[in-house]
Amino acid sequence: MEEFYRIRRLPPYVFEQVNRAKAAARNAGADIIDLGMGNPDLSAPPHVLEKLKETLGKPRTDRYSASKGIPGLRRAQAAYYERRFGVKLNPETQIVATLGSKEGFANMAQAITSPGDVVLVPNPSYPIHAFGFLMAGGVIRSVPAEPTPELFRHLERAIIHSIPKPIAMVVCYPSNPTAYVASLDFYRDLVAFAKKHEVFILSDLAYSELYYDGEPPPSVLQVPGAIDITVEFTSMSKTFSMAGWRMGFAVGNDRLIAALTRVKSYLDYGAFTPIQVAAVAALNGPQDCIQEMRDTYHRRRDAMVEAFGRAGWDIPPPAASMFAWAPLPEKFRNIGSMDFATLMVEKSGVVVSPGVAFGEHGEGYVRIAMVENEQRIRQAARNIRRFLEAGVETLHNVVPLANRR
Structure with missing residues (x-):
């Protein structure tokens, strides 16, 4: 068969x-x-576990939750981005909570991909970066993973020789699996390139808090104007050791976030409310x-x-x-x-x-x-x-x- x-x-x-x-x-x-x-x-941090226990078992929190994330959680994520990256986001239109960043990527692919659309994906890369788009009917064109000037030559060539023209490019820094880290200067060049060629940037920032040498990894949204074309995915899995809780976020461009929110509204009712409340405690609580x-x-x-x-x-x-x-x-x-x-x-x-x-x-x-x-x-x-x-x-x-x- x-x-x-x-x-x-x-x-x-x-x-x-x-x-x-x-x-x-x-x-x-x-x-x-x-x-x-x-x-x-x-x-997971003790104060986060305590908040989860405190919220469990109440009729109000056992009901269906909010697909896009409870308002307090979206506000907490906005506060995190302003604190960590100096980036201001509107919790109503530029943030959606996801069931981990992996689900966010897969549903974004469903939201924006037409059959045959081309997406530029680093190789090697975390599998969902490519297969989310393949499952949505897209076509993958591989580019190098390392954030060097050579990458832009490959991107240029891929755009010239792809029919139809690519709709988006995926980046992931710090990278899974290669651990490459991008600089803010690299992101400036990337945003200028993407705007010139009219492609979206989908940035995976799941490892933003796991760094050991040098400055904290930046967000591409720190580049002025990046929000015009960018959505960035983060996760509480690694930052707070909450991998099994399946709690992540997509933030950025209003139009892209609206498309993702619409798709999710047909597919899920969001994470269990006590998990979302505990995630608020993680983002707003002590960061030591x-x-x-x-x-x-x-x-x-x-x-x-x-x-x-x-x-x-x-x-x-x-x-x-x-x-x-x-x-x-x-x-x-x-x-x-x-x-x-x-x-x-x-x-x-x-x-x-x-x-x-x-x-x-x-x-x-x-x-x-x-x-x-x-x-x-x-x-x-x-x-x-x-x-x-x-x-x-x-x-x-x-x-x-x-x-x-």
Whole structure:
């Protein structure tokens, strides 16, 4: 029987091979150290949990909520943007609460994409950036992920050679998976480019509070006039360790936000009201919890770089995000990231994400999530050291990339 149209547009689930290896290792009793998914292991702040408990179980809050977010939550997000970025937003027309930034991206794609519309997406990139538009009937054109002058040459070429002309470009800084960080100067050039070519900017800023070196990452909306063409997506998942709560935001251009709000009004009634009330407490309450979380990830990053380096695997220290984007160790570069990640699970009990899962230009890398404590990270390094030293002997069943058909 033929697959449904939208399902046909999706590739096979790229993590399936690694997940099978992980399940087999666990079933055999192995102690698995899972650095694959960016799934925070820290607790949400105590005052946020208290507010959730206080709001639960009342008839008023057990009812349907507001699809676009309760007014207090949208006002709290506006206050956050003014405090953090110096950007003034209208909570009524320029902010909508989403069920995490992933849902926001997917529904924005539904709202603005006509069949065959072209969207410029970084490669490698977080999968929803591309597949949200593919599921909506759009066409993806890949551009580099790194925020350099070279990116603009690729964007220019993509716009000249795309029929129809692209409607939007996706950016994500700090990046998932690469941890690249953009400067405000880069965003100024990006906004000028987008206005010249009449394309929208869709910015994923989920990792804005996870930074370790240098200045806090900016918002593209800090550029004067950016709001004419931009929507930016943020999330409470990483900033407040509230990943399972599914609470995010889309902010920016009135017309784009109105389109997203309209689509959402047909699809959901918003997050559970106590979650939205607790999210208000997170945004308006004491912010020292963010610095504590940042310090925790900073220590983990330093422990990982040091311990993995001693194990024989040099990891470039990420300046931001909760991920390291690591080139495959030299001995393993000819087998590809998928087989390397599978071998890692089988031989060392350590799970990482293959770079190819984030686009073909992610080949040769793996993404390592800093979602275990320093002790476990050092244990992972000891396991990896034995795996790397065994090296060549582990490869007897693996076909090098160059020899595959």
